[in-house]
Ligand SMILES: Nc1ncnc2c1ncn2[C@@H]1O[C@H](COP(=O)(O)OP(=O)(O)OP(=O)(O)O)[C@@H](O)[C@H]1O
C-alpha cells in the first residue's frame with residue numbers, strides 16, 4: 096500500500112468515526128429532547144385548563160366547550176372533551192388519526208379522576224396523551240383530553256438526522272478528495288527521491304543527483320542523499336584508480352618476466368642469468384600482492400587484534416631482525432619501559448617497513464636508529480636514518496598508496512605501498528605517522544598513538 100493511500104485511509108477512518116459519533120449523539124439528544132418537549136406540552140395544556148377553570152364561573156360542561164373553542168391545538172396535536180363517558184366535542188381541525196373512536200381508550204380516559212398521562216397506538220403511530228378531569232363536589236363532571244402525535248414529531252427528528260448524516264457523508268467524500276490531493280502534493284518530492292534512487296540503483300550511474308527545491312524536510316533528505324552519493328562516487332573513483340594502478344604495477348613485472356623467457360637462449364650462463372632475474376621479479380610481484388592484500392584487509396574490522404605489548408622487547412626485536420637487511424650502523428635510541436595494549440605483529444610489520452625504507456635510502460656505514468617512548472599520554476615509535484631525507488613537498492603524499500618520492504632516491508623498484516601500510520596500522524591504533532628531518536639531515540618517521548595503560552590485575556584473580 097502506498098504512503099498516500101495509507102495517510103488518506105487513516106485520516107478518513109478517523110474523520111468517519113468522529114462524524115458517526117457526532118451524528119449518533121445528535122440523534123440521541125434530539126430524541127430525549129423530543130420526549131421532554133411532548134411531556135411539557137401536555138403538562139402545559141393541563142395547567143392552562145386549571146387556570147381557565149379557576150377564572151370561570153361556568154358549569155363544567157360549558158367551561159370545557161368554551162375552553163375547546165378558545166384553545167387551538169398546535170401542529171400534530173388534537174384535543175377533545177369527554178362528557179358522560181362519551182366524546183362530546185372535538186377540535187375542528189381533522190387529526191392525523193381519530194382516537195375519539197377508540198372505545199377502550201375513551202373509557203379509560205373517562206374513568207380518570209386525576210390528571211393522567213400515557214402512550215397509545217394509533218393509525219398515525221404512537222401518540223402521547225393526557226387527560227385532565229374536571230371535578231366538582233368529588234364527582235367527575237367531564238374531562239379534557241390533549242393528544243400529541245409523537246411518531247409524527249419523531250419523524251421530523253429522523254428527517255433532520257438523515258440530512259445531517261448525508262451532509263457528513265458528503266463532507267467525508269470531500270475531505271477524502273482534498274486529502275488525496277494534498278497528500279499527493281506533499282509526497283511528490285519523496286516520490287521523486289525514490290524514483291531517482293531507483294534509477295541510480297538500476298543503472299549504477301552514481302553521477303546522477305536529486306534536484307533540491309525549497310528548504311523543508313524533503314529537500315534536506317534530498318541534500319543528504321546527494322551528499323551520500325558524492326561520497327560514494329568519490330570512494331568508487333578512488334578505488335577504481337587504486338585498482339588501475341595496482342594492475343599496472345603488477346603488469347610491469349609480468350611483461351619483464353615474459354620478455355626474458357621469450358628471449359632465453361640455450362646458453363647455460365644466459366639461462367642462469369635469466370632464471371635469477373625472473374625469480375627476482377616474481378619475488379617482487381609476490382611482495383606487491385602481499386602488500387595489496389594487507390591494505391585491502393586494513394579496511395575491514397579485525398585488522399588489528401590488541402594484546403599486551405612490551406615496548407622494550409618490540410624495539411630490540413625489530414633492530415635484531417633489521418640487521419639482516421644490510422650493513423649499517425644499527426642503534427637503539429631509547430626504549431620505553433611501559434607495556435601497552437596494541438597489536439604486536441602489526442607494529443612490528445610497520446617498523447620493518449620503515450626500516451626497509453631506511454636501508455634502501457642509505458649506504459653501508461650510515462646510521463639507522465630505532466626507538467620507543469611514552470610521552471604526554473602517547474606511545475611513540477620511530478625509525479631515523481642519516482640518508483638524504485624526504486623533501487618537504489613529498490612529506491604528505493608519500494603516505495598515499497602507490498606513491499613514490501620525487502627525490503633522487505625515489506626511482507627504485509618499490510611499489511609505493513610500504514608507507515600506506517604503516518599509515519593504516521597507525522590509524523588502526525587510533526594514531527598517526529609523520530616524517531620530518533632527523534638531526535643530521537636524514538629522515539625520521541614517527542608513529543604515535545594514544546597510550547592505553549594495562550589495568551593491574553590481582554595475582555589471585557584469573
Ligand atoms: N627513509 C627514507 N628516506 C628517504 N625517502 C624515503 C624514506 N622512506 C620512504 N621514502 C620515500 O617515500 C616513498 C614511499 O615509500 P614507500 O615505502 O611507501 O614505498 P616504496 O618504498 O617506494 O615501495 P614499497 O615499500 O612498496 O616497496 C619512497 O619512494 C621514497 O621516495
Ligand SMILES: [Mg+2]
Pocket residue numbers: 448451452509512513514
Ligand atoms: Mg617501502
